[in-house]
Amino acid sequence: MNKLPDWIKIKQCNKVYTQDVSGMGNGFLIDILNRYDSIYKGRENELFQQIYYSSVYKNMFKGFHIHPYKSVSYTHLTLPTIYSV
Numbered sequence: 700m701n702k703l704p705d706w707i708k709i710k711q712c713n714k715v716y717t718q719d720v721s722g723m724g725n726g727f728l729i730d731i732l733n734r735y736d737s738i739y740k741g742r743e744n745e746l747f748q749q750i751y752y753s754s755v756y757k758n759m760f761k762g763f764h765i766h767p768y769k770s771v772s773y774t775h776l777t778l779p780t781i782y783s784v
Contacts, residue, residue, distance in 0.1 A: 726754045726759060727753075728751050
């Protein structure tokens with residue numbers, strides 16, 4: 700196996716299952732990079748906060764909520780639905 704370059708860092712991502720107000724599961728999110736991760740050490744003063752992947756189950760939705768202060772950039776991916784008979 701080839702050795703990775705020193706600048707590539709690998710971390711174990713956390714998967715968090717989400718639910719609606721009634722407690723029914725509606726999807727999950729995966730914390731990809733967080734400013735408090737050990738691999739981000741030394742850069743804590745940058746404006747960066749977090750990169751995460753969020754998924755919602757079919758026929759479910761995730762609720763809106765308010766943050767007192769938030770700066771965001773969104774990327775939306777829609778994966779094709781594969782039907783099996």
